[in-house]
Each structure stands twice: as structure tokens, then as C-alpha cells.
Amino acid sequence: MSTTPSNVQPRPGDPAITPALVAEHGLTPFEYDKLLGLLGREPTFTELGIVSALWSEHCSYKHSRPVLKTLPTQAPYVLQGPGENAGVISVGDGLAVAFKIESHNHPSAVEPYQGAATGVGGILRDVFTMGARPIAMLNSLRFGSLDTPRVRWLMSGVVKGIGDYGNCIGVPTVAGDVMFDPAYEGNPLVNAMCVGLMREDELITAKAQGIGNPILAVGARTGRDGIHGASFASEDLSAENEAKRPRVQVGDPFTEKLLLEASLELIRSGHIVAIQDMGAAGLTSSSAEMAERGDVGVVIDVTKVPVREEGMTPYEILLSESQERMLVVARRGHEEQAKAILQKWELQAEVIGEVIAEPVYRVVEGDRVVAEFPGSRLVTECPQYHPEARESELIAGLRARDPHAVAERAEEVDPAWTLAQLLSSPTIASKRWIYRQYDSQVRTSTVVGPGAGDAAVVRLRGTNKALALKTDCNSRYVYLDPRMGGRIAVAEAARNVACAGGRPMAITNCLNFGNPKKPEVFYQFREAVYGMGDACRALGTPVTGGNVSLYNENPNGAVFPTPTIGMVGLISDVAHITRNSFRQAGDRIVLLGESTNELGASEYLARVHSLTIGAVPVVDLDHEKRLVDALLAAIASGVVHSAHDVSEGGFAVAIAECCLGDGEQMLGAHVDVSDPLIPADRALLWGESQGRILVSTSDADAVMAFAAAVGVPAQVIGQVTTEPRLVITTHGRTLDTPLAPMADAFFNAIPALMQRAATATA
Amino acid sequence: MKFGIITFPGSNCDVDAMHAVADALGQIAVSLWHRDRDTQNCDVLILPGGFSYGDALRAGAIARFSPIMQEVVAHAERGAPVIGICNGFQILCESHLLPGALMRNEGLKFICDWVHLRVEGTAPMYLNAYQPHQVLRIPIAHGEGRYAADDATLDGLEQNGQVVFRYCNADGTVTPSANPNGAMRNIAGVTNAAGNVLGMMPHPERAVEQLLGSTDGLPLFQALLSRVGA
Numbered sequence: 001m002s003t004t005p006s007n008v009q010p011r012p013g014d015p016a017i018t019p020a021l022v023a024e025h026g027l028t029p030f031e032y033d034k035l036l037g038l039l040g041r042e043p044t045f046t047e048l049g050i051v052s053a054l055w056s057e058h059c060s061y062k063h064s065r066p067v068l069k070t071l072p073t074q075a076p077y078v079l080q081g082p083g084e085n086a087g088v089i090s091v092g093d094g095l096a097v098a099f100k101i102e103s104h105n106h107p108s109a110v111e112p113y114q115g116a117a118t119g120v121g122g123i124l125r126d127v128f129t130m131g132a133r134p135i136a137m138l139n140s141l142r143f144g145s146l147d148t149p150r151v152r153w154l155m156s157g158v159v160k161g162i163g164d165y166g167n168c169i170g171v172p173t174v175a176g177d178v179m180f181d182p183a184y185e186g187n188p189l190v191n192a193m194c195v196g197l198m199r200e201d202e203l204i205t206a207k208a209q210g211i212g213n214p215i216l217a218v219g220a221r222t223g224r225d226g227i228h229g230a231s232f233a234s235e236d237l238s239a240e241n242e243a244k245r246p247r248v249q250v251g252d253p254f255t256e257k258l259l260l261e262a263s264l265e266l267i268r269s270g271h272i273v274a275i276q277d278m279g280a281a282g283l284t285s286s287s288a289e290m291a292e293r294g295d296v297g298v299v300i301d302v303t304k305v306p307v308r309e310e311g312m313t314p315y316e317i318l319l320s321e322s323q324e325r326m327l328v329v330a331r332r333g334h335e336e337q338a339k340a341i342l343q344k345w346e347l348q349a350e351v352i353g354e355v356i357a358e359p360v361y362r363v364v365e366g367d368r369v370v371a372e373f374p375g376s377r378l379v380t381e382c383p384q385y386h387p388e389a390r391e392s393e394l395i396a397g398l399r400a401r402d403p404h405a406v407a408e409r410a411e412e413v414d415p416a417w418t419l420a421q422l423l424s425s426p427t428i429a430s431k432r433w434i435y436r437q438y439d440s441q442v443r444t445s446t447v448v449g450p451g452a453g454d455a456a457v458v459r460l461r462g463t464n465k466a467l468a469l470k471t472d473c474n475s476r477y478v479y480l481d482p483r484m485g486g487r488i489a490v491a492e493a494a495r496n497v498a499c500a501g502g503r504p505m506a507i508t509n510c511l512n513f514g515n516p517k518k519p520e521v522f523y524q525f526r527e528a529v530y531g532m533g534d535a536c537r538a539l540g541t542p543v544t545g546g547n548v549s550l551y552n553e554n555p556n557g558a559v560f561p562t563p564t565i566g567m568v569g570l571i572s573d574v575a576h577i578t579r580n581s582f583r584q585a586g587d588r589i590v591l592l593g594e595s596t597n598e599l600g601a602s603e604y605l606a607r608v609h610s611l612t613i614g615a616v617p618v619v620d621l622d623h624e625k626r627l628v629d630a631l632l633a634a635i636a637s638g639v640v641h642s643a644h645d646v647s648e649g650g651f652a653v654a655i656a657e658c659c660l661g662d663g664e665q666m667l668g669a670h671v672d673v674s675d676p677l678i679p680a681d682r683a684l685l686w687g688e689s690q691g692r693i694l695v696s697t698s699d700a701d702a703v704m705a706f707a708a709a710v711g712v713p714a715q716v717i718g719q720v721t722t723e724p725r726l727v728i729t730t731h732g733r734t735l736d737t738p739l740a741p742m743a744d745a746f747f748n749a750i751p752a753l754m755q756r757a758a759t760a761t762a
Numbered sequence: 763m764k765f766g767i768i769t770f771p772g773s774n775c776d777v778d779a780m781h782a783v784a785d786a787l788g789q790i791a792v793s794l795w796h797r798d799r800d801t802q803n804c805d806v807l808i809l810p811g812g813f814s815y816g817d818a819l820r821a822g823a824i825a826r827f828s829p830i831m832q833e834v835v836a837h838a839e840r841g842a843p844v845i846g847i848c849n850g851f852q853i854l855c856e857s858h859l860l861p862g863a864l865m866r867n868e869g870l871k872f873i874c875d876w877v878h879l880r881v882e883g884t885a886p887m888y889l890n891a892y893q894p895h896q897v898l899r900i901p902i903a904h905g906e907g908r909y910a911a912d913d914a915t916l917d918g919l920e921q922n923g924q925v926v927f928r929y930c931n932a933d934g935t936v937t938p939s940a941n942p943n944g945a946m947r948n949i950a951g952v953t954n955a956a957g958n959v960l961g962m963m964p965h966p967e968r969a970v971e972q973l974l975g976s977t978d979g980l981p982l983f984q985a986l987l988s989r990v991g992a
Contacts (some may be wrong), residue, residue, distance in 0.1 A: 163872050167903070169812040254772050254816025294970070348769060425800020439874045439903040442811075443966050444778040459973065574973065664876075 003387055007484055008372050010752070011314070014045035021045075022316070025052035030753060031383050038377060042480045046363065049315045051378070053281035054288060057550050059383040063516040064548045067526050069328050072541045072645040077252040078506065083293075084205055085126040085276060086196070087544020089506050093463050096200045098132035101140070101193035101471070101510040101566040103549035108190040112157030116190050117165040117251035118323055123194040124169065125277035128260050129326065130265045131204040132196025135165050135443060136458050139176040139192045140471040140564040141434075144185030144427050146750070151180075152758035154188050155434075159460065162192070163253075163437040168253035169232070169260065171447050173438035175456035177471050177564075181606070186554035191510040191547075193471055195567040197460065206276035206286075208294035208355050209366050212332050213273060215287070215298060215353035218342060219259050220324040221308035222283070225249050227319045240728040255324040255347075263326060264346035268342060271334040278325040284318045288361055292379040299362045300353035302370070309666050311675045314363060314370045319530070327356075329355060331409045390519040390525050399480045401616035404680070405597040408617045412729040415652070415685060416737035418608060422649045422686070423656060423742055424749035425607040430663070433750045435439050435665045445575055454499035454580045454645050458569065466577060468502025468569035474648065475560035480601045481616040486531025486563055488616070488690060492647055493567035494539050497692060498628040501576035501635050501645040502569025504539055509546035509565055514558025524561040525550075532563055539620035539628070541567065576635050580644040581661030582669065585722040587641055588700035589658075589671060593627055593692035594713045595677035603648040604686035619690040626710040634706040646692035652728055652735060654694055659726055659739055668741055671718030674731040681732035696720055763789045764989055766804030766936030768834070768850075770796040770825045774903035775811035775847065779967045783808075787983050795829035806986055807834055807841045809850030811965060812905070821864065822852030832895055840872045843887055844959045848904055848952045851951075851961035860954055860961045861919065862911035868944025869920055873904035876944055876975070879950050879964060880930040884923030885957040890988065897980035900964040902942060907963040909945040909952070919952055926952035927962055934992075 015021060016624055022032050025048055035043060037718035043051065053059060061068065073081040079096055080088035086100035104119025122139065128133050139162055140369040144151040166173045171194070208215070266272050274294070278286045283300065291298040302314045308322075328349070330338045335351060342349040356362075361378055363371040411417045422428055435450035447466060455470035472493040478485030494504040509532065536543060546566075552559045571577060582589075598612020599605070635642050646654040651673075659669050673684060683689075697703045700716045709712035718728075724739040765783040769776045769855070776793065792802055794816075801807060814825035825831070831853075838844045838859050846854035854860045864869070868874060879898045881889055892898075910989035919925050927950040929941045941948045951962030966979030 098958055160871075167874075167905075168772070168774075168816060170812060206799050252816070254818070257772055257774065257813075257816075310917060412824060436874050439872070441874065441903060441965075441968050441974075442774055444780065444974060445972075447973055644845055 008044055008369050011370060013747050017045065017048060018345055026056060026485065027052060031055060034383055037677045038374065042321065046315045046318065046372060049319050050371055052285050053284050053383055053437035054378055055317055055323065058280050059285050060511065061548055062383055062710060063387055063550065064277065064525065065384055066386055067104060067529045070253060072113050072536050073542050073544065075120050075506065075542045078544055079200065079203060080544065082543065082545045085129045087506065087508060088130060088203060089544065090200060091465065094200050096198050096203060097198040097461060097467065097568060098130040098198065099194065099508055099568055100126050100545050101191055101564060102126065102547040103510050103512060104190045104192065105187065105552055108158055109187055112154045112168045112592035113161040113363040114250055116158040116161030118249045118583065119192045120162055121622060122167040122279050122732050123192045123250045124171065124256065124260065125279065127194040127640065129206060129275045129277055131202040132198040133264060134171045134194050134196045134456045134684055136195040136456065136469055136503065137171050137173045138469055138471050138566060139173065141176065141178045142184045142189035142562060143180050145180060146753040148185065149757055149759040150761065151185065151756060152756065153514050153760050154760050155157045158188065158190055159437055163255045165251055167439040169257045170442050172440045172442050173528065174440050174446050174458060175450055175469055178434065178467040181560060183560040186556060187552045187559045188558065189552065189562055191511050191564050195467065195568065196467060200321055202267065202737065204275060206274050206290050206293060207292040208296050208298060208329050209273050211296065211355055211357045213329050214335050214351045215355065216330055216338065216349045217305050217352045218326040218328050218349045219347055220255055220322055221306045221322045222325065223308040223322045224312065224316055224320060227316055246525050247619050249321050249323045251323050257259065257683040258347055258564030259324055261325060262342050263346050265341050266338060271338040272328050272330045274329040276327050278327055280318060282321050288379055289362055290327065295744050296649040297356040297358045298353055299356055299361060301364050301368050301572060304350055304352040306348055307352050309409065311648050314365050318363065320401065328583040333445050339550060370439060377756065385518055387522040389523040391523050392520040395480065399615055401613040403605055404753065406605065406609055406611065408499050409608060414608045415542065418686065419652055419656060419735060419737065420601060420745040421608055422653050424745040425603060426750055427603060428649045428653060430747045431750065431751035433754055448500060450578060452579055454496040455502060455569065456575050459574055462551060464573055466574050468497040468500040468571055471564055471566045472496060473562050473564040475525040475562040476596065476606065476612055477601050477616045478528050478563060479560040480612065482527035482561055483531040484616045486528035487535040487621060488536035488561055489565045490532050490539060490541065491619050491621065491690065492567040494541065494624065494628055495645040497567050498631050499578060499580060499645050499693060501578040502571045503632060504541045504569045504628065505538065506544050506568055507541050507565050507567045509543060510562065510564055511546065512550045512552050512559060512562040513550050514553040521558055528561055528563045528681065535621055541623055577634055577638055578643050580658065581642055582658045582667040582696050582720045583641040585667055585720050585749050587696040587698055587719040587720040588716050589712055589720060590695045590697060590700055590703045592630060592695060592707055592712055592714050595679065595684050595692065596689040597683045598689045599683040599687040602686055602688045606648065617689045623691045627693060627713050630707045630710045630712045631693055634703050637702060638694055639697050639702045641698065642696045644694045647688065647692060649687040650688050655728060656726055656742055658694055660743055662745065663747055665721045666724055668723045668725040668739060669718055670721055671728045673717055674729050681730040684730055685735065763805065764804045765789055765791045765806045765808060766794045767918050768830055769793045769809055770814035773810050773812035773927060775965065775967065779810045782967035782970045782983065786980060788822060791923060792941045794830060796830050798830050799833060800977050801833045801837060805838050806845065806871060809846040809853050811848030811850060814853065815850055821849060824957055825853045826857040835859065837969045838959045841956055841958050846961040847961055847965055847967065848888040851963055852906065854961045855897040859959050860952060860971045861915050862909055862952065864906050865910050866906050866910040867908055873942055874903040875942065875963060877902050878930050878932050878940065879927040880934050880936060882928055883962065885926050885953045886983050887957055888960050888982055889926060890985040895934060897930060897932065899976045900969045900978055902968060904963055907943045907945065909949040911946065914982055922955055923955045924955065926953055926960065941955055
């Protein structure tokens with residue numbers, strides 16, 4: 001074993017390294033032994049803090065990495081796959097798109113406003129540090145029931161936090177997805193995705209390079225906020241954790257806006273070689289990862305780091321998660337030019353270290369060495385685990401139950417009652433209360449904003465192209481059948497992107513699960529990732545990066561397993577941009593795909609019967625691929641007036657959504673699906689069989705021909721009408737309702753709930 | 763014609779205004795930095811939307827002390843056009859180039875939405891390309907857009923034709939339900955007494971392309987071409 005020439009000395013006043021202190025830092029005895037082996041001596045307190053952060057689940061992916069490696073990451077247009085601040089794909093015309101999704105679940109659970117705001121700030125920095133200008137934000141949110149005052153408090157805070165940050169910095173929030181279920185009561189999920197645009201030759205990575213190059217700390221001063229945030233995010237939530245609120249950071253979008261402009265100017269200036277956000281585990285993680293990627297050593301002097309509080313120890317400076325800070329490697333001799341750009345934007349920058357040839361990660365405090373590790377092994381030799389995986393018998397039992405055996409409620413005799421129930425279910429209902437608080441239009445490129453399409457559409461100025469963007473995950477499916485649920489999450493995102501006219505290109509994922517040390521949770525994680533991989537291979541959408549958030553549980557249990565997909569699609573011609581609601585009376589309505597007898601895992605069962613049971617609908621990935629091809633061919637030919645994916649709530653809800661749109665223009669529909677070959681009417685109306693898209697068109701024959709050409713079943717099922725009425729005839733019963741009460745159910749459900757009092761206490 | 767668009771730290775609709783002027787209007791757009799003391803002989807100055815200085819203290823309260831504001835005042839005093847949009851409107855009020863103030867929205871929430879505006883008043887420099895009482899569809903995006911002033915000021919504004927845009931329904935009727943932020947008398951935009959300084963909360967620069975949903979903001983800028991170019 002190599003022994004480090006140890007001039008490392010404990011600082012006066014540092015606590016002694018005891019088993020209790022090691023445990024408090026989240027290291028197992030096994031991991032501590034590994035650390036001793038790596039160092040060849042006992043660590044100092046500072047070193048223990050560093051390793052605690054770097055080997056936290058949040059930074060190290062120690063439970064998830066082996067499974068994640070099975071995901072496909074390649075395509076000819078992928079310029080940067082997983083491992084960098086964000087993934088990057090080429091979209092032609094010399095342009096590239098950087099994008100990534102990240103969670104901020106734990107902070108948002110205890111301090112929703114700042115937790116969500118800083119989540120937005122972090123993902124923005126991940127994208128602009130690649131050299132890309134952020135052009136769109138999305139967010140994927142999960143909450144408990146809005147009947148609970150605390151959940152209303154959480155949602156109000158999260159939405160305001162996202163809005164205040166994104167609005168101030170001037171990046172439009174264009175799309176997302178929100179789902180409500182008691183499974184998220186104690187652990188809301190807040191996943192933020194950022195999409196950025198750059199020229200391909202402006203791509204920069206976070207790789208420390210060039211021996212002798214100076215390392216600069218840029219932006220806000222370092223304070224004591226957020227110390228050990230990464231470790232906090234790697235634990236279950238408990239009442240005790242409520243006391244960890246100080247571990248939540250405070251966001252400052254104004255400084256971030258200055259950082260954004262200054263960083264892009266710096267990158268374009270050529271005075272720097274690398275740039276990275278000081279995100280989770282702050283200076284520690286950013287400097288160690290940059291060194292590891294560049295295969296060089298670094299030395300950092302903590303006395304040079306601008307601090308905002310007196311008497312901060314090296315331990316605190318290294319582990320602070322103060323926001324709006326960046327680490328920059330400048331070209332030697334170009335420090336002053338770099339600083340001048342930063343000063344123009346009223347930002348502070350100090351040289352705090354240097355890239356060195358010696359393969360060590362060294363932290364000094366003036367003359368004293370307070371931490372020193374052998375090279376990049378600190379990152380690469382993090383322990384990895386292959387936890388036991390076993391399906392929960394309870395969940396297998398729920399899946400085995402027959403949804404068709406569930407007795408109808410008396411009110412269901414009128415399907416319009418059921419439809420209103422579903423349209424007012426917060427998961428399905430209009431999210432206008434939320435997205436009206438987000439500036440979705442700044443940058444004047446949002447062609448289809450929230451509520452108007454299955455995916456948001458952002459045009460690429462100076463070209464004839466646009467991006468279709470969407471986040472998705474029906475976590476009820478993943479809970480009942482993680483493999484199928486993982487596949488559906490990707491397939492649904494692809495359908496949504498295609499409905500807007502986009503060719504699915506690539507995904508980023510945010511994997512929100514419970515405690516991986518529990519075999520039932522790890523089973524969900526592994527199977528869901530395998531399912532995502534199946535779908536990504538079938539649909540040709542590689543994974544270019546993402547984030548894993550584990551330990552989303554509290555004493556009452558884990559969240560639904562939620563592998564959120566953030567998908568980027570490319571619209572090759574702005575003329576192909578398609579919205580999801582009916583445009584024109586007289587249009588024919590075509591159903592692409594087939595309705596089956598499946599009713600399991602539906603929103604209908606959850607909303608009307610409070611049941612999460614039954615087999616998850618089967619997704620045929622080969623069909624999904626052909627469905628996307630058929631739809632895009634039809635859209636390109638110009639005959640498609642609207643396209644909408646059939647998802648939560650099933651067929652009847654999808655038709656109603658096409659009628660209601662975003663409320664500005666409502667059209668009726670007459671639909672006849674009384675063909676006797678079609679299954680039982682309850683499954684037909686409310687079942688969520690996969691691979692279906694509703695198209696409205698002036699040329700149904702053409703749409704049918706495009707479907708037939710690639711072997712996608714299709715059927716003309718009705719017509720768009722001016723009369724504000726929805727009529728769906730099945731062979732069993734007829735749903736016949738004016739639109740007004742349906743619009744009321746759909747648009748007013750969330751505002752009515754949010755008018756009630758919200759409190760931080762349960 | 764040459765338009766100068768001023769960027770303060772925290773401005774974020776500056777680029778949108780540049781595009782509106784250069785791409786949709788086909789005129790020259792130059793970017794001016796808040797520390798500049800030279801407006802490069804621009805004919806029109808635009809103070810764009812955003813969050814100058816992070817809205818610290820009050821929206822627009824710090825930006826008014828930026829060096830370029832002296833030039834903006836001089837430009838306005840010469841009778842040349844100055845447009846403040848959203849945060850720019852807030853800065854013009856803070857600078858006393860326009861009367862009144864902009865308070866937090868009545869519902870205390872940020873609102874991004876499409877609204878309808880009725881064209882009123884007598885500011886030919888900006889309104890010449892609109893029909894009297896034309897109804898416009900233009901977006902808003904603000905948290906502090908509730909226009910407020912004392913009754914005497916409001917009466918004066920109305921008598922002088924300085925209220926140029928009012929929130930209304932799609933059919934042009936001015937009602938409380940058409941008022942998104944609680945602005946007094948549904949006021950969305952005003953001018954100074956001379957009619958050359960315009961402040962408005964809605965974003966005309968976001969309504970200059972059919973692709974993005976409306977071109978109703980374009981005539982506002984087009985009107986300037988015939989006036990100032992003459």
C-alpha cells in the first residue's frame with residue numbers, strides 16, 4: 001500500500017475521529033476501512049467531511065451506478081453523454097442543445113420556497129457551464145393530496161420558489177408535469193429541467209487542464225448555509241430532519257443572472273479552460289470532480305476563498321453549499337482579463353488554487369496542509385454496492401387484483417359524473433393555477449406554452465426549427481410494475497413530443513426512489529431503469545445524463561418510485577408545430593392505436609374508487625415507434641390539425657381535453673365507438689391502454705393511409721362540432737354532456753382547493 | 763431609425779426588444795449599458811422588462827440611479843420617445859418621468875397571461891397606427907403591476923388623454939374581471955403630459971409575430987417610424 005507523505009496535520013480544535021463521529025458523517029465501518037486504506041493513515045476532521053460528501057449517495061451514485069450503466073447513451077448526434085454537468089446533442093445548423101434534469105426533493109420538503117428556487121438555480125448553472133444559454137425550464141412535481149393544509153403550503157411555496165427564480169433570471173418555464181397521490185404526502189418531489197442552446201464550437205467541459213493554470217472562485221461569497229446538503233439528501237426524512245432546515249440553501253436569482261451572463265461571456269472570451277458549478281458538496285465536489293475528469297492534481301487554499309462570515313473553518317468552507325458560486329480554471333496569465341469580465345457584471349473572483357502535475361487533491365490553509373488525498377482515487381474509488389433486490393409481496397398482490405371486479409358506484413350510471421370526477425382530479429385538471437405564476441414567454445421564442453400542447457415548443461431563432469420539450473412519469477404504473485412503468489414513462493414522453501410535431505431525440509432522467517438498502521426499493525429502481533433502457537433502445541432516444549435521488553421516504557414509507565423523463569424532440573420545420581386541442585369544427589377525429597380491455601393502474605380507479613390496483617397497461621414498444629413515425633409523417637404532410645396522447649383518465653378524458661384546450665377556444669365533439677369489437681365500456685372510457693393518439697384532421701383518409709403504411713391500427717371515430725357539447729356513444733351507454741360543467745371541473749378544481757388555508761404544520 | 767435598448771443588471775427582456783426592433787420592425791437596434799453616458803444618437807430609447815437589481819428595495823428603485831438615466835431624462839426632455847415596458851415602466855415611475863407607482867398585484871402572485879387592452883388617450887406618437895378604441899391582445903408577465911396614483915393625478919391623466927391602454931374584455935368593455943392585477947381604473951399604460959414618454963406593463967415586444975400568437979404590439983413601434991422619421 002502506498003503511503004502518502006503525510007504532512008497533513010489535524011487543526012487545533014478539530015474533534016477527535018471516533019466511531020461515533022464517523023457514523024455521524026454517514027460512513028459505514030466498511031467505508032471507513034476503505035478510506036483508511038486509501039490514505040494509509042487516520043483522516044483529519046476536514047478529510048472526513050470531504051469524504052462524507054463525496055461518498056454520499058447524492059455525489060457518488062454508489063448504489064445506482066452499476067444499474068445506470070445498462071442505459072443506452074449513444075447516438076450519432078450525441079455530443080456529450082453522461083458524466084458532465086449536462087448532456088449535449090447536435091440539432092444541426094451548427095447548433096447544439098444542452099439539457100439536464102435534477103431533483104431538489106429533500107430541501108423542498110422542509111423549506112419549499114428556497115428548496116425549489118435553489119433547485120432551479122442549480123440546474124441552470126449545470127447548463128450554462130456547458131457554454132449553452134438557457135432557453136427553457138421545465139419542472140416535474142409530485143405532491144400528496146391537496147386536501148391537506150400542509151400539502152397546499154408545500155405546493156404554494158414550491159411554485160412561488162420556481163417562479164420567482166426563473167422569472168427573475170429571464171428563462172421561460174414552458175412545461176412540466178404534476179401528479180398528486182398520498183404516497184407523496186411527506187416527501188414531495190421537485191425535479192427541475194433546464195434546456196440550453198449554443199453553437200457546437202462553444203461547448204466547454206468541466207475538465208481541469210493545464211499544469212499551472214489558476215483556479216478561481218467566482219460569484220457569491222461562501223457562507224455557512226447548506227453545509228452537508230449532499231449528505232442530507234442521502235437520508236430518509238424524519239422529524240429530526242425538520243431540524244436540518246439550516247442545511248437548505250438560500251437562492252439569489254439576481255446574482256445568478258449576473259453569473260449567467262458573465263459565464264457565457266467568459267467562455268466565449270477564451271480566457272478560461274473549464275468551468276463548473278459549486279453545487280452539491282460545494283467546493284469539495286466541484287474541485288475533486290474537475291481534477292478527476294482532467295486526470296490532474298489540484299491544490300486549494302481555503303484562506304483565499306471569499307467568505308461572508310468570520311471564523312469559518314476549512315471544513316465549513318469546503319462543504320458549504322452557498323448558492324450562485326462557480327469554480328473556474330483560467331488560462332495562466334489570463335487571470336486579469338477573466339476578472340475584468342466578471343467585474344463588469346459586478347461579480348467577485350479570487351484565485352484560490354492551481355492545477356498541479358502531482359496527482360493529489362490537496363487543501364491548504366495558508367501554510368498548513370489540512371487535507372490531502374491520492375489523486376482522483378477519491379472519486380473513482382468510491383465504494384459501490386449491488387444491493388439485494390426483491391419484489392414486495394404486497395405490491396405483487398395489488399397488481400394481481402382484478403380491476404373489472406370492482407363494483408361501480410351508483411353515480412357512475414351517468415358517465416358524465418365520472419368524467420367530471422376525473423377532470424377535476426388534480427392530477428388531470430388544468431394546471432393553470434401553477435403555470436400562470438411562471439413567465440413562460442420571456443425570450444420571445446415560446447410557440448406552444450404550458451397548457452396548449454402535449455409538449456412545449458420553443459423555436460430556435462435564426463433557423464426554421466424548434467424544440468419539443470416534455471417531462472413525464474406516471475409513477476402509479478411504476479409502483480405497480482416498475483419494468484412496464486419505466487417503459488411507459490419513456491414511451492409517453494415520446495408520444496407527447498411527437499404530438500407537438502417533434503422527433504424524439506434524447507432524454508435526461510431524474511430517478512426518485514426510496515431507500516435503496518431496502519430490497520423492495522432497490523427492486524423498483526433496478527426494474528424501472530431496465531424498463532427505461534428497453535424503451536430508449538426501441539425509440540432511439542439515448543440517455544445523456546440525469547440525476548438520482550434516493551431516500552425519498554419517511555417513517556410512513558417511500559414515495560411511489562418516480563423515474564421522471566425529460567425528453568427533447570426536434571421539430572424540423574416550424575410549420576409542423578402542432579397543438580393538442582381541436583382547432584376547427586367539421587374536422588374528423590381519428591384514433592391512432594387501439595383501445596383494449598385494460599383498466600388496471602388507472603386514474604379512474606384511484607380517483608373514483610381510491611384504489612391503486614391491477615395490471616399496468618402493456619406497452620408495445622415496437623408499436624410505439626411506428627405510432628410516432630405515422631404521426632410525424634401525417635403532421636409533415638400538413639393534414640393534422642391537432643394531436644393528443646391518451647394518458648391519465650383514458651379515452652373519454654383525452655377527448656374532453658381536446659374539446660377544452662386551454663380555455664380560450666372550446667369546441668364540441670361527437671364520437672361513436674359503438675363498434676361491437678371494442679371492449680367493455682368502462683375500460684373503453686376510462687382505461688389507459690397505451691399507444692393511442694387522438695388526431696383531428698381535415699383529411700381523415702390521408703391520416704389513415706399514413707397509419708396503414710407503417711402498420712398502425714387507426715379508426716375514424718367522430719367529428720369536431722361547434723356546439724359546446726361532448727357526446728361519446730359506446731355499445732353500452734352514451735356519455736352526453738354540455739362542455740360548460742366539464743370546463744368548470746377541469747379549470748376550477750385546483751384554484752378551488754388552493755383557496756383553502758395552507759399551513760406548515762401537518 | 764435607431765433604437766437604443768438599455769440593459770441594467772437584471773434586465774431580461776432586453777434581447778426580446780432588440781429582436782422586435784431589428785427583426786419584426788426592420789430598424790437598427792443597439793444595446794446600451796446602464797453605465798453608459800452616451801445614447802449613441804438613438805432616436806428612441808427603450809427600458810426593457812426584467813428584474814433590474816433583483817427588484818431590491820422596490821422594482822426599479824435602484825436602476826433609476828444608473829448613470830444612463832441622466833441621458834434618458836435629457837432625451838425625454840427633448841421630447842424624444844422613451845418607452846418603458848414592465849420593469850422599464852417601474853423605473854420611469856421611480857425616476858418621476860411618469861406619474862404614479864406600480865404596486866404588488868392584487869392577488870399577490872406573479873401573473874403571466876394574455877390580456878386584452880383598449881387603446882385610449884391622445885399620444886399620436888405611439889397610437890397613430892391603431893384605430894381609436896382598438897382592442898389588442900398582448901401578454902403580461904409581472905408581480906408588481908398594479909398601477910396606483912391619487913385621484914387628482916388619475917383625473918388629470920384621463921383629462922389629458924395620458925391613459926393610453928386599459929385592461930378590458932375581448933369585446934373592449936372595461937370591467938373589474940378584465941383587470942388582472944387590480945390596477946386603478948384598469949390602467950395598463952400611461953404617457954407623460956407631452957406624450958413622448960410611454961410606460962406600460964404589458965409586453966408589446968412579445969406581440970410582434972404571428973408565430974408567437976399576436977402582432978398587436980407591432981403598430982405601437984410602427985407609429986414611431988412615421989413620426990420620428992419625419
